[in-house]
Amino acid sequence: MSQWLPIADIAAQVQSGQLLAVDLVERALQTIADKDEYKAIIATTAERARERAASIDASVKDGRTVGRLAGVPFIAKDNFLVFGAETTAASNILKGFDAPYQSTAIERLEAEGAICVAKANLDAFAHGGSTENSDFFTTKNPHDPTRVPGGSSGGSAAAVVLDLAPFALGTDTGGSIRQPASFSGCVGYKPTYGLISRSGVVAMASSTDVVGPLTRTVDDAALVLDVMAGQDSLDSTTIAADQKGYTDISADLSGKKIGVVKEYMGEGVDPEVKRIISESIDKMRAAGATITEVSLPSLPLSLAVYYIVVPAEISSNLSRYDGQRFAFSAADAENLEESFSKTRGQGFGKEAKRRIMIGTYVLSSGYYDAYYRKAQTVRTKLIQEFNDAFASVDFLVGPTAPTTAFKIGENANDPIQMYLADIMTVGPSLAGVPAVVVPAGMSDNLPVGVQLIAPQKQDRDLLSIAKAVEEVLA
Amino acid sequence: MARLARLALNDNEIEEYRKELEAVLQYVEQLRDVDVTGLAPTTQVTGLTNVMREDTVIDYGVHRDDLLKLAPARQDNELKVKRMIG
Numbered sequence: 001m002s003q004w005l006p007i008a009d010i011a012a013q014v015q016s017g018q019l020l021a022v023d024l025v026e027r028a029l030q031t032i033a034d035k036d037e038y039k040a041i042i043a044t045t046a047e048r049a050r051e052r053a054a055s056i057d058a059s060v061k062d063g064r065t066v067g068r069l070a071g072v073p074f075i076a077k078d079n080f081l082v083f084g085a086e087t088t089a090a091s092n093i094l095k096g097f098d099a100p101y102q103s104t105a106i107e108r109l110e111a112e113g114a115i116c117v118a119k120a121n122l123d124a125f126a127h128g129g130s131t132e133n134s135d136f137f138t139t140k141n142p143h144d145p146t147r148v149p150g151g152s153s154g155g156s157a158a159a160v161v162l163d164l165a166p167f168a169l170g171t172d173t174g175g176s177i178r179q180p181a182s183f184s185g186c187v188g189y190k191p192t193y194g195l196i197s198r199s200g201v202v203a204m205a206s207s208t209d210v211v212g213p214l215t216r217t218v219d220d221a222a223l224v225l226d227v228m229a230g231q232d233s234l235d236s237t238t239i240a241a242d243q244k245g246y247t248d249i250s251a252d253l254s255g256k257k258i259g260v261v262k263e264y265m266g267e268g269v270d271p272e273v274k275r276i277i278s279e280s281i282d283k284m285r286a287a288g289a290t291i292t293e294v295s296l297p298s299l300p301l302s303l304a305v306y307y308i309v310v311p312a313e314i315s316s317n318l319s320r321y322d323g324q325r326f327a328f329s330a331a332d333a334e335n336l337e338e339s340f341s342k343t344r345g346q347g348f349g350k351e352a353k354r355r356i357m358i359g360t361y362v363l364s365s366g367y368y369d370a371y372y373r374k375a376q377t378v379r380t381k382l383i384q385e386f387n388d389a390f391a392s393v394d395f396l397v398g399p400t401a402p403t404t405a406f407k408i409g410e411n412a413n414d415p416i417q418m419y420l421a422d423i424m425t426v427g428p429s430l431a432g433v434p435a436v437v438v439p440a441g442m443s444d445n446l447p448v449g450v451q452l453i454a455p456q457k458q459d460r461d462l463l464s465i466a467k468a469v470e471e472v473l474a
Numbered sequence: 475m476a477r478l479a480r481l482a483l484n485d486n487e488i489e490e491y492r493k494e495l496e497a498v499l500q501y502v503e504q505l506r507d508v509d510v511t512g513l514a515p516t517t518q519v520t521g522l523t524n525v526m527r528e529d530t531v532i533d534y535g536v537h538r539d540d541l542l543k544l545a546p547a548r549q550d551n552e553l554k555v556k557r558m559i560g
Contacts, residue, residue, distance in 0.1 A: 359479075
């Protein structure tokens with residue numbers, strides 16, 4: 001049982017004076033300290049959190065309205081620029097970087113009274129699916145400390161499951177919210193590309209990066225999304241929020257057409273994962289949904305597309321870490337050229353360097369057409385297949401990852417094996433469609449999450465069906 | 475490749491990455507024979523083109539000094555970098 005009420009109830013009780021924001025913040029900070037052994041957190045933002053809580057309580061006392069998330073503590077993945085602590089993206093090269101401004105997502109949450117209490121661990125620059133690529137330490141799975149929590153938003157997912165705060169923020173480029181939600185056992189929501197501003201979030205791959213919540217329930221995810229969604233002049237890729245908002249959702253499966261993705265249920269999927277997902281689908285059918293099988297033949301290619309397009313974007317986004325304007329700079333450089341390469345050679349971790357080199361290669365003159373352009377064209381084919389599928393069904397369903405959480409160290413020396421953990425999540429990322437993970441069951445004491453996917457901009461409908469699925473699986 | 479990406483690597487790293495990059499490039503080879511006749515590459519997934527906004531100054535409370543103090547080395551109001559020539 002969670003020690004936290006549903007988010008809307010916390011905010012209502014802070015507004016009414018039944019709960020004090022300062023107590024909520026202390027409770028979160030205490031729980032973070034108590035559960036320190038799981039290493040979900042890089043740093044707390046305790047001082048600023050306490051100040052904000054006191055000011056919210058004072059406003060309540062003065063009879064002012066304090067917002068829809070009043071006093072609700074939350075934890076941000078450490079790639080969000082947040083006041084009150086360094087923003088490192090779990091990388092050595094950004095150590096000591098004190099954000100001079102805040103991300104739009106954080107600004108919008110704060111405007112409704114939410115309080116950031118800590119920054120969560122991740123794979124450095126969000127490159128990975130286990131937090132093992134963090135330059136600082138590996139987060140432990142809340143259900144089994146010898147296993148990974150998933151990643152890259154592994155600290156955020158573990159934080160929610162460990163009950164450190166009522167919700168956490170993550171980012172998802174190829175599954176980085178969804179896969180840790182499945183491995184750790186919480187709800188993870190990846191919105192339509194552009195629905196939440198990326199301004200002030202450390203960039204990984206700009207054509208697929210999205211911001212989203214990790215929560216205990218779909219209702220909580222809907223509320224947090226509702227606060228953050230919508231256009232932002234600081235991010236020209238943002239789209240308008242649904243005029244009806246995202247919180248008024250009905251949990252109804254009857255008459256809904258759901259397509260089981262054939263390519264996600266084939267070889268390579270752990271039989272236990274398959275069993276749990278199949279049983280979930282049976283329950284959806286029993287609740288009135290029409291279930292059919294749908295094929296997206298190019299889906300098996302999506303990982304190859306992803307591991308060209310994303311490193312390409314990473315190599316250009318990470319070019320800004322050159323040791324001149326901010327953060328780490330190599331001390332032993334003789335001239336500017338050496339300063340660039342030594343700073344980057346010393347400051348970037350193994351996976352960042354690996355991806356920068358893949359990206360540089362596939363974008364280099366002579367290889368651009370064969371790799372990058374070809375991948376972007378296969379991406380078009382994949383998007384068409386998603387569109388075709390959504391012509392006959394309302395939603396797609398499948399597993400989130402082929403396995404449950406793996407052992408720490410198990411895949412560390414084999415990049416391809418590590419990349420394969422993303423095989424079921426990269427497709428929706430490349431197509432820019434929303435997807436959500438809802439806990440579906442346990443296999444050998446480890447959580448398995450079911451993934452639901454909707455057409456672009458159908459986030460409201462996706463949240464509705466996710467809520468219905470959450471109910472039938474409860 | 476490391477030189478092009480401005481990454482100073484030691485010999486062990488170069489050898490390790492050489493093997494790993496080969497494996498990754500071999501994996502993505504599966505795209506080579508995919509028929510994409512008549513398809514254009516995707517560059518923006520939600521169909522937005524040329525999003526404009528007014529070029530106005532917004533005061534975020536961030537000032538020149540806040541940004542300059544993040545720099546590894548500075549001299550008065552300028553960033554200080556290593557010498558570029560010779």
